[in-house]
Amino acid sequence: MPPHDPRPPPPLVIPDFVLRVEDLSHPGASIFFDCVKPREALKLAVEASYTWLYTSLTAPTNVKTITLVLRPFDGVAYTLGTHEMKEINFSLDWIKKSEARARDEILGVLVHEVVHCYQYNAQGTCPGGLVEGIADFVRLHADLAPPHWRPKATEKWDAGYDATAYFLDWIEKRCGEGTIRKLNGSMKDSKYRVDLFEDVTGESVNSLYALYCEHLERKSSGEISHS
Numbered sequence: 001m002p003p004h005d006p007r008p009p010p011p012l013v014i015p016d017f018v019l020r021v022e023d024l025s026h027p028g029a030s031i032f033f034d035c036v037k038p039r040e041a042l043k044l045a046v047e048a049s050y051t052w053l054y055t056s057l058t059a060p061t062n063v064k065t066i067t068l069v070l071r072p073f074d075g076v077a078y079t080l081g082t083h084e085m086k087e088i089n090f091s092l093d094w095i096k097k098s099e100a101r102a103r104d105e106i107l108g109v110l111v112h113e114v115v116h117c118y119q120y121n122a123q124g125t126c127p128g129g130l131v132e133g134i135a136d137f138v139r140l141h142a143d144l145a146p147p148h149w150r151p152k153a154t155e156k157w158d159a160g161y162d163a164t165a166y167f168l169d170w171i172e173k174r175c176g177e178g179t180i181r182k183l184n185g186s187m188k189d190s191k192y193r194v195d196l197f198e199d200v201t202g203e204s205v206n207s208l209y210a211l212y213c214e215h216l217e218r219k220s221s222g223e224i225s226h227s
């Protein structure tokens with residue numbers, strides 16, 4: 001057994017936050033400031049990313065600054081940047097469209113985008129659907145799933161977003177808390193291999209997905225027979 005290390009784990013690094021609002025007269029800007037405190041919202045998103053993807057010993061320390069840019073554009077949000085400096089662009093038009101449930105939507109989108117600042121992606125080789133599924137897995141676990149999200153069987157296990165998030169959630173329940181954290185960790189230094197799932201869970205992703213689809217099927221026929 002390794003000797004007991006009496007040192008406390010390193011503190012989680014909360015990066016510097018920068019906010020840039022490119023159109024303060026846009027109604028989405030007023031909604032944003034009415035609903036959230038920007039620093040607290042970003043900090044919550046960083047903490048959710050750490051909680052679901054890392055432990056205090058494995059949390060990465062490379063992200064120094066996250067800049068949030070609020071501006072009008074088609075779409076919802078996207079993230080870009082370098083190893084140390086990340087930039088999240090969030091659409092003021094989308095915030096305006098989400099006015100009825102703006103707080104949860106703003107926090108949910110921020111959690112999703114901040115996950116992209118922190119998650120491992122197998123040196124850029126992780127399938128896009130799994131990258132997006134992990135981001136929405138964290139959003140789901142931060143209790144910020146939009147009301148229309150439902151578990152659903154899709155043709156491919158890595159269809160992405162909420163469809164993959166619920167599949168990952170089912171894997172986490174089946175194989176134990178921390179399974180998706182391990183899956184993320186397995187993509188730190190190596191290229192993506194589909195066998196990563198088997199390494200982490202003991203079962204191939206295809207057989208897990210077949211079991212998951214059977215589970216959904218049973219659930220929906222159970223629901224029908226009880227209605």
Ligand SMILES: [Zn+2]
Nearest residue numbers: 112116132135
């Ligand atoms: Zn995304």
